Amino acid sequence: VNKFDFITHKDCEVFQDHDLSSYSTMKLAARGDLIVVKSLAALKFLVKELSQRKMEYQVIGWGANTLLSQNAEKIFLHLKIANHEGVLSEVKDRYLLSATTSIATLVSAASKLGLSGWEVLTGIPGSLGGAIAMNAGTKFGEIAKIVDKVYVLDKDGKEKIIIMNGDSFSYRKNHFLKNGDVIYQAELKHLGIDPAVNKKITDYLQFRNQTQPLKSATCGCIFKNSETKAKTCPAGLYIDIIGLKGFSYKDMAISHLHGNFMMNTGAATKEDVLELIKLVEEELYLYFGIKFQKEVVV
Ligand SMILES: Cc1cc2nc3c(=O)[nH]c(=O)nc-3n(C[C@H](O)[C@H](O)[C@H](O)COP(=O)(O)OP(=O)(O)OC[C@H]3O[C@@H](n4cnc5c(N)ncnc54)[C@H](O)[C@@H]3O)c2cc1C
Numbered sequence: 210v211n212k213f214d215f216i217t218h219k220d221c222e223v224f225q226d227h228d229l230s231s232y233s234t235m236k237l238a239a240r241g242d243l244i245v246v247k248s249l250a251a252l253k254f255l256v257k258e259l260s261q262r263k264m265e266y267q268v269i270g271w272g273a274n275t276l277l278s279q280n281a282e283k284i285f286l287h288l289k290i291a292n293h294e295g296v297l298s299e300v301k302d303r304y305l306l307s308a309t310t311s312i313a314t315l316v317s318a319a320s321k322l323g324l325s326g327w328e329v330l331t332g333i334p335g336s337l338g339g340a341i342a343m344n345a346g347t348k349f350g351e352i353a354k355i356v357d358k359v360y361v362l363d364k365d366g367k368e369k370i371i372i373m374n375g376d377s378f379s380y381r382k383n384h385f386l387k388n389g390d391v392i393y394q395a396e397l398k399h400l401g402i403d404p405a406v407n408k409k410i411t412d413y414l415q416f417r418n419q420t421q422p423l424k425s426a427t428c429g430c431i432f433k434n435s436e437t438k439a440k441t442c443p444a445g446l447y448i449d450i451i452g453l454k455g456f457s458y459k460d461m462a463i464s465h466l467h468g469n470f471m472m473n474t475g476a477a478t479k480e481d482v483l484e485l486i487k488l489v490e491e492e493l494y495l496y497f498g499i500k501f502q503k504e505v506v507v
């Protein structure tokens with residue numbers, strides 16, 4: 210008997226013990242069970258069935274902030290739910306968008322329509338669902354500012370609409386998702402129409418290209434910056450100060466361009482990344498007495 214025989218919905222595609230190396234931007238050697246879900250009805254069916262069988266699952270968007278392992282115990286759900294056609298073609302107060310929408314699509318719409326507040330996401334790879342879960346952002350701002358409502362399916366397959374408030378997010382964190390919750394869509398607002406948004410996006414992109422290894426297999430910043438009342442300690446800068454840029458372990462290397470980025474230069478595994486992270490953590494603590502929190506989802 211196949212353990213996934215109960216998945217009979219036509220919009221669920223099951224990949225058992227699958228090569229998952231293309232499901233994270235760090236392209237780690239990874240294997241596991243993956244289910245591609247192509248409609249809300251299928252998602253409802255699936256989470257209910259999995260929960261009843263106590264089979265643990267985790268959503269994976271672009272895997273731009275996630276380390277995948279070689280023998281993942283959780284089942285990965287990858288949503289592919291399309292937007293209504295033309296949803297981003299004109300200026301509106303609110304946009305109801307599928308969690309699958311890529312951040313690049315949002316930035317491109319912002320550039321065309323001048324949607325202020327959206328430009329802060331320029332250059333961040335990933336999906337809208339992942340960006341909301343992580344409160345993605347840059348030094349210019351966070352997605353928190355433009356999310357109005359988040360539509361979630363809980364582990365029993367029930368729909369919940371969560372209205373955002375001042376306490377919904379903090380630095381690279383949301384405070385409303387419960388274990389098993391899946392974001393399937395969200396309503397975004399903008400902070401006004403500003404013709405300068407287009408130019409800002411071009412400038413931000415240029416800046417990112419110069420300062421981050423965007424062509425390498427990475428998962429963005431490994432560590433969160435350490436924030437105290439007195440000051441912000443940028444992890445990348447501190448890694449640079451102790452001379453660890455370029456340092457490598459097996460197939461993992463710290464970028465020469467940005468100290469907070471680790472690159473998979475071959476066939477690295479999650480264990481290799483964790484080992485390099487541990488080494489860097491220890492050095493940072495030794496030099497500065499600071500325990501940097503991880504931004505990447507392990
Ligand atoms: C080159 C590079 C640069 C980056 N720069 C930045 C940056 O400047 N700022 C920044 O904030 N991040 C940055 N990142 C990290 C990453 O792009 C963001 O965290 C992004 O939001 C992750 O989206 P994702 O779809 O890949 O999420 P994933 O990595 O797939 O998932 C991240 C987390 O969100 C959860 N999740 C994903 N989708 C859903 C959903 N639909 N419902 C519920 N939970 C969900 C996952 O379970 C996981 O816990 C960078 C990454 C790379 C590779």
